[in-house]
Amino acid sequence: MTAAILPRRALLASAAGLPFLPRAAAAQPASDTFRVVTSQEINGLDPSRSGYVFARMQVVETLTGADDGGLPVPQLARAWTLSEDRLTWRFELRPDARFHDGTSVTAEAVAFCLDRARRQTGVLGNIPIESIAVEAGGIVIRTRRPFVSLTAFLAHYSTAILAPASFEGEAVRAVIGSGPYKVARLLAPQRLETERSDHWDGPPPAFARASYLAAGRGETRAAMAEGGQAEMVAQLAPETVERLRRNPRLDIRVQPIPRTRLIKLNCASPLFNDVRARRAVSLALDRAGMAAALLRSPASAATQMFPASMAEWHVPSLPPLRRDVAEARRLLGALGWQPGPDGLLVRDGAPFRFTLRTFSDRPELPGLATAMQAQLREVGIDMKVAVVNSGEIPAGHRDGTLEAALMARNFSLVPDPLGTLLQDYRPQGGDWGAMNWSSPALTALLEELGATADAAERAALRGRASTILQDELPVIPVSWFDLATAVSKRVGGLTVDPLEISYRVAGARWVS
Numbered sequence: 323m324t325a326a327i328l329p330r331r332a333l334l335a336s337a338a339g340l341p342f343l344p345r346a347a348a349a350q351p352a353s354d355t356f357r358v359v360t361s362q363e364i365n366g367l368d369p370s371r372s373g374y375v376f377a378r379m380q381v382v383e384t385l386t387g388a389d390d391g392g393l394p395v396p397q398l399a400r401a402w403t404l405s406e407d408r409l410t411w412r413f414e415l416r417p418d419a420r421f422h423d424g425t426s427v428t429a430e431a432v433a434f435c436l437d438r439a440r441r442q443t444g445v446l447g448n449i450p451i452e453s454i455a456v457e458a459g460g461i462v463i464r465t466r467r468p469f470v471s472l473t474a475f476l477a478h479y480s481t482a483i484l485a486p487a488s489f490e491g492e493a494v495r496a497v498i499g500s501g502p503y504k505v506a507r508l509l510a511p512q513r514l515e516t517e518r519s520d521h522w523d524g525p526p527p528a529f530a531r532a533s534y535l536a537a538g539r540g541e542t543r544a545a546m547a548e549g550g551q552a553e554m555v556a557q558l559a560p561e562t563v564e565r566l567r568r569n570p571r572l573d574i575r576v577q578p579i580p581r582t583r584l585i586k587l588n589c590a591s592p593l594f595n596d597v598r599a600r601r602a603v604s605l606a607l608d609r610a611g612m613a614a615a616l617l618r619s620p621a622s623a624a625t626q627m628f629p630a631s632m633a634e635w636h637v638p639s640l641p642p643l644r645r646d647v648a649e650a651r652r653l654l655g656a657l658g659w660q661p662g663p664d665g666l667l668v669r670d671g672a673p674f675r676f677t678l679r680t681f682s683d684r685p686e687l688p689g690l691a692t693a694m695q696a697q698l699r700e701v702g703i704d705m706k707v708a709v710v711n712s713g714e715i716p717a718g719h720r721d722g723t724l725e726a727a728l729m730a731r732n733f734s735l736v737p738d739p740l741g742t743l744l745q746d747y748r749p750q751g752g753d754w755g756a757m758n759w760s761s762p763a764l765t766a767l768l769e770e771l772g773a774t775a776d777a778a779e780r781a782a783l784r785g786r787a788s789t790i791l792q793d794e795l796p797v798i799p800v801s802w803f804d805l806a807t808a809v810s811k812r813v814g815g816l817t818v819d820p821l822e823i824s825y826r827v828a829g830a831r832w833v834s
Contacts, residue, residue: 354529354530354531354832355515355529355530355531355532355533356529356531356532356533356553356554356813356827356830357532357533357535357551357552357553357554358378358379358532358533358534358535358552358553358554358555358556358825358827359534359535359537359543359546359547359551359552359554359555359556360534360535360536360537360543360555360556360557361536361537361538361540361543361556361557361683361684361685362374362375362536362683363510363511363512363536363538363683364508364510364511364512364513364514364534364536365510365511365713366494366510367494367495367496367497367508368494369382369435369439369479369480369481369482369484369494370439370442370443370444370480372510373478373479373480373482374479374735374822375514375534376479376482376497376499376505376514377479377482377823377824378534378822378823378824378825379503379514379516379532379534379825379827380501380502380503380532380824380825380826380827380828381497381499381501381503381504381505381516382479382482382483382484382497382499382500382501383397383398383419383482383483383499383500383501384397384398384476384477384478384479384481384482384483385397385398385399385413385432385436385461385476385477385481385483386398386399386402386473386474386476386477387477387823387824388474388477388737388821388823390819390820390821392474392734392737392738392821393737394473394474394477394737396416397477398415398416398419398427398432398483398500399413399414399415399416399461399476400414400415400416401413401414402414402473404470407468408468408469408470408775409452409464409465409466409467409468410462410463410464410465411462411463411464411465411472412457412460412461412462413460413461413462413463414460415427415428415429415432415459415460415461416523418523419500419523420500420521420522420523421484421485421487421498421499421500421521422485422498422499422500422504422505422519422521423485423487423498423521424521425485425486425487427483427500429456429459429460429461430456431483431484431485431486432461432483433454433455433456433461434486435481435482435483435484436454436461436463436476436481436483437454438492439480439481440454442480444478444480444481445475445478445480445481445735445736445741445744445745446475446478446480446481448741448744448745448748449465449469449471449472449475449744449772450465450466450467450469450772451463451464451465451466452464452465452466467773468772468773468774468775469772469773470772470773470774470775471736471738471740471741471772474736474737474738474740474741475736475738475741477736477737477823478735478736478741479735479823482499483499483500484497484498484499485498485499485500500521500522501519501522501828502518502519502522502524502526502527502828503516503517503518503519503527503532503827503828504516504517504518504519506531511536512535512536512537513533513534513535513536514533514534515531515532515533515534516531516532516533516534517530517531517532518530518531527827527828527829528830528831528832529827529828529830529831532827535552538682538683539682539685540557540558540559540562540682540685540686541559541562541685543555543556543557543558543559544558544559544562544565544566544808547566547569547572547808548566548569548572550571550810552808552810553809553810553812553813553830554807554808554809554810554813554816554825554827555807555808556805556807556825557683557684557685557805557806557807558574558806558807558808559685559686560616560617560618560619560686560804560806561618563576563618563806564618566808570811571810571811571812572808572809572810572811573808573809573810573811574806574807574808574809575806575807575808575809575818576804576805576806576807577804577805577818577820578622578629578631578802578803578804578805578820579631579732579734579803579804579805579820579821579822580628580629580631580632580732580733580734580739580803580820580821581730581731581732581733581734581802581803581805582624582627582628582629582730582731582733582799582800582801582802582803583624583684583687583690583728583729583730583731583799583800583801583802583803584627584728584729584730584731584797584798584799584800585603585678585694585726585727585728585797585798585800586715586719586724586726586727586728586729586754586755586756586757586797587600587603587725587726587757587795587796587797587798588722588724588725588726588757588758589756589757589758589759589796590757590758591676591725591758593674593676593725594726595758596657597793597794597795598653598654598656598657599653599654599657600794600795600796600798601650601653601795602649602650602651602653602654602701603650603698603703603798604643604795604798605644605645605646605647605649605650605653606645606647606650606697606698606700606701606703607643607645607694607697607698607798607800608645608693608697609623609624609625609643609645609800609801610623610645611693612690612693612694612800612801613801615693616686616689616690616693617686617690617801617804619804621802622801622802622803622804623801623802624643624799624800624801624802625640625642625643625644625799626640626642626643626788626792626799627788627791627792627797627799628733628739628788629802629803631802632733632739634780634781634784635733635739635784635788636788637785637788637789637792640788640789640792641792643792643798643799647700647701650701651701651702654667654674654701654702657669658670659674659702661702665702666699666702666703666704667701667702667703673704674702674703674704675703675704675705675706676703676704676705676706676725676726677705677706677707677708677725677726678691678694678695678705678706678707678708678725678726678727678728679708679710679714679715679718679724679725679726679727679728680707680708680709680710680727680728680729681709681710681711681712681714681715681729682709683712684729684730687728687729687730688707688709690728690800690801691707691709691728692707694728694800695707705726712729715727715729715753715754716753716754719751719752719753719757720753724757728800729754730803731746731754731755731797732822734820734821734822734823735822737821737823740768740771740772742755743755743768743787744768744772746797747760747761747764747765747768747791747796748760748765749762749765755796755797756796756797757796759794759796761790761794763790764787764790764791767783767786767787767790768787770783771783771784771787805818805820805822811833811834812832812833812834813830813831813832813833814830814831814832814833815829815830815831816829816830817829
């Protein structure tokens with residue numbers, strides 16, 4: 323299995339999201355700054371915590387990337403091979419790659435970063451890596467058993483490659499990457515300012531500088547787009563999209579992406595430890611009503627975990643999630659829950675009451691939570707809503723205080739959704755996945771899926787995994803996701819990445 327070696331400048335242009343132009347036709351650099359506004363804060367320097375910001379802003383690179391369909395493409399690795407026994411991967415690095423401090427991107431630096439990432443909590447720790455070594459100037463990764471999705475995992479932001487000068491021991495003290503932009507100023511958690519790197523070995527970006535701003539409120543982001551305060555505004559609230567469409571200075575792009583809004587449940591709770599209770603909660607939800615009224619996208623009502631746009635994982639034959647209040651009440655009654663004088667369910671003197679945590683970084687989530695609160699009350703469930711910092715969801719998972727959470731889960735941070743599933747549904751659960759629930763059958767399926775390259779077998783395994791999640795509902799799908807982005811019409815050449823790996827600023831230019 324070999325990735326073809328492209329002409330060097332064409333390969334670098336592809337890696338950066340740049341058009342491949344002859345030297346004479348290269349765009350003249352603009353002095354202005356390309357400004358990106360989104361919701362996600364910068365939580366630190368370590369790639370495991372905030373690598374998504376530095377990767378999307380093209381400050382750091384990973385060994386491999388992914389195209390819009392999730393297939394691997396070269397990044398720091400310009401080619402790779404897999405041995406006949408599918409246990410040994412060899413990666414050849416771009417020979418002229420330089421870090422922002424001018425030092426060469428060596429195989430030793432890459433191996434250090436990958437080995438460090440493997441020892442941290444993250445995606446590389448979920449796969450059967452035996453060793454990471456430097457051989458003949460390249461990187462050799464050996465696995466204990468075949469794992470055909472390795473290149474997808476190497477595209478995850480937590481595997482970003484930093485210069486040796488970035489570290490004090492194992493701690494990250496500076497983000498010195500190898501992308502077309504370098505860090506000029508970092509004002510965490512809100513702001514990152516970058517400038518064009520003199521050591522980038524590809525075509526120079528048209529913009530000399532780029533900035534990133536985290537603005538938590540959806541209305542604030544929409545106002546910044548309307549006021550011309552940003553060239554790209556991501557994660558627009560559904561209720562602002564139609565208004566922004568009427569702005570002649572903006573191009574509004576809406577596309578389905580591999581992300582699903584979910585309710586995460588503490589399955590050890592007496593409220594949710596029986597699958598019948600989880601099904602009752604699911605049956606109480608009016609997904610169609612919420613999708614139409616709140617999300618302005620009727621087609622986004624989730625009938626299962628994975629949307630139809632994720633064709634390899636979506637199972638058309640699965641009985642769809644639906645609303646059936648009578649069946650929800652029947653299931654709860656079978657578990658001993660009976661209506662009290664106020665209509666709320668009671669069992670052994672205790673009410674069916676819990677708190678659902680959600681956050682406003684995704685501006686539609688609090689509204690959805692409020693609607694679900696009313697829907698659950700129809701079946702006698704008293705759900706409180708707490709709008710908190712998003713970090714309180716994984717923190718509550720770890721300290722055991724979380725009862726339920728409404729969140730949005732991205733299945734493309736690793737371009738193969740297997741990466742997210744291995745992280746979320748391992749036996750010990752995951753911060754953004756199952757809590758106090760595990761399935762030996764699902765664990766075995768996911769392990770087998772990582773090992774086989776046969777297309778028909780992989781399809782069957784994916785279908786069985788999706789069926790287990792639908793039957794057991796350790797998390798409850800609510801709606802699929804449309805990514806809405808506002809782009810200034812002053813900008814050309816900018817495409818929106820459906821996998822949310824990069825903002826592709828380096829490929830854009832001024833058109834007016």
